[in-house]
Amino acid sequence: MDFFRAQDNARRNTWRLAGLFAAAVVSLVVLTNLLLGFVYLYSARPGVTGGLDLNATLADVPPGYWLMISLGVIGVIALASGYKYLQVRGGGRTIAESLGGRLIPAATDDPRQRRLLNVVEEMAIASGIPVPPVYLIDEPSINAFAAGFGVDDAVIGINQGTLDHLDRDELQGVVAHEFSHLLNGDSRLNLRLIAILHGILFIGLLGRILLRGFGRRGGRRGNSAGAPGLVLGLGLLVIGYAGTFFGNMIKAAVSRQREFLADAASVQYTRNPGGIAGALKKIGGLSFGSTMTSAAAGEASHLFFGQAGRVFLGGLMATHPPLDKRIRAVDPRWDGTFPVVAAAVHADAAGASVAAGASDAAGSGAAAGFAGLTATGAAAESALEIHDSPDQVVAAVGRLDDSGLARAATLIDGLPAALRSAAHDPFGSRALTYALVLDPGEPGQTQLAYLATRAEPGVADELGGLVALVQPLDEQQKLTLLELSLPALKQLSTRQYRTFIDNLIDLMKADRRIDLLEWVLHRLLVKELRPHFEGRPRHRARHGDIAAVRAEAAELLSALAREAERPEAQDGPEAERAFTAGWQALGLPEGHGGALNLAEDPNFARLNRALAELRALKPLQKPRLVKACAAAVLANGPPSLRQSVLLQGVAATLDCPLPPSISGR
Secondary structure: OOHHHHHHHHHHHHHHHHHHHHHHHHHHHHHHHHHHHHHHHHHOOOOOOOOOOOOOOHHHOOHHHHHHHHHHHHHHHHHHHHHHHHHHOOOHHHHHHHOOOEEOOOOOOOHHHHHHHHHHHHHHHHHOOOOOOEEEEOOOOOOEEEEOOOOOOOEEEEEHHHHHHOOHHHHHHHHHHHHHHHHHOHHHHHHHHHHHHHHHHHHHHHHHHHHHHHHHHHHHHOOOOOHHHHHHHHHHHHHHHHHHHHHHHHHHHHHHHHHHHHHHHHHHHHOOHHHHHHHHHHHHHOOOOOOOOOHHHOOOHHHEOOOOOOOOHHHOOOOOOOHHHHHHHHOOOOOOOOOOOOOOOOOOOOOHHHHHHHHHHOOOOHHHOEOOEOOOHHHHHHHOOOOOOHHHHHHHOOOOOHHHHHHHHHHHHOOOHHHHHHHOOHHHHHHHHHHHHOOOOOHHHHHHHHHHHHOOOOHHHHHHHHHHHHOOOOHHHHHHHHHHHHHHHOOOOHHHHHHHHHHHHHHHHOOOOOOHHHHHHHHHHHHHHHHHHHOOOOOOOOEOOHHHHHHHHHHHHHHHHHHHOOOOOOOOOHHHHHHHHHHHHHOOOOOOOOOOOOOOOOOOHHHHHHHHHHOOEOHHHHHHHHHHHHHHHHOOOOOOHHHHHHHHHHHHHOOOOOOOOOOOO
């Protein structure tokens, strides 16, 4: 999968969706005009009473009437779509909660839930995106979804039936399918589609309201005074069904092909076609299938792993391809029979599904395997390879594969169990984050004394036992711990979040200089937590040429080059070499030269401003920037671990998730 091409396609699909929406709106405007013109002739033509004048024509309707109707319909649709957009602006958790989902605590001791969270953690770490919160939907069917405007506010939703009936390989296949939607930008398009379709369907809702209101009024009066209103209401209801038709056609057009692509991506990620094929076969063999009973599932049907409702018109309106076609696409030798899937038993000790999850309950579950791989031996070695060219680094952006999963499992399993446990707890995750930025020297004692008075009750108590375990860790392990902590940190209240962030900033400033790792951790925290607690900021891709941000690119490359300068170097050529390699990789025409800036940036203020502009590059311009950054990091040989972590942090800020597969010297 080409991550940047997929992101650009997602942007283009948004414009295609806007075109389909415009066509549907025009159709509804025409139909509504015809309806109201008919009602006008029925009730308002001078000299006509008791019915329609057959000599009247639509040409008799005043021209201003058509304009008023058209603007009214467009206004109603726009207001309804805008209202729904404000509802879903909270991101993935808004959708999960509307479906009755409940957040699975990061510290859950349910073995099946723990297995699910471990699979999600491994995939997130392997692909370089933040670990998303996971919601459990109390439905007995096998289904799942990913929702969010981006990876920052994304969630994974899983039906209870999915946990009850799937083994680890099958569960991993389903989760990989959903991660494909996140990495490809499909989830953003899906939320916009919900808002747009709500406006189209709102016309029918108005018809229902009018029918109810005028029907009651006419019944009380015992005459035909409400007849025009009833005709209008009935007509709008019919037009509403036309809107439903258009809406379902748009959903089908947008969704079906992407489901095939996500299935293929799941096989690519896990190297195990049996995983997703097994899940699809069990849907066919389960009496509940993948159907959803929630009233909110209809408008979100295109988000799900499987068909969430009934299929009408021979599948013409289906949001998903037929089940048998999906299975044969990943398992051509399938014999066409579905396994018999028994009803789930929810006793603590009943069923092999609970036992299957037990191996995951204590740790990351890497030893349970994924796609037939283990986290040891040749698979792990291949995952630890060093990318030795900038092009390889660019190709790794947004990539999820079996070697990356092995690398992620190795990283997670290599962490002390006490730190993994702390990362999953709202108190422990705060204490752990504080411990990650504590200075190992004398200033650290001052920081500890500060936290003793400022940290939230319970957090300071957790901190003491974590500091000694955190300090020996390398930068990559610390970054992994932070990523594992994100779901627990998102469980904080808004007040707790603000106190936490304020304390963290004060700790970082305590030694009067922000360290590289501190900056990376803070950037990732702000990027992932701010959309959850403060609302997602609007980022528009407005730079179509990297030359427009060459000054900012030079500042970024200078930051990477300064990190390349080793203290033991005698003549100090590393920084200049790194910057030159990065600038050449940008491929700008002559006359667009940049200059290395060696001036210290103690609070990373210049770098933050530069990244804010560089983030606004259009997707197909970002590969050049990532390649330039990689060229700077690799210019002096294999990168240090600090350089690798800095590159990961920069890439994450640019919305270019980079897996932790660049090992340092």
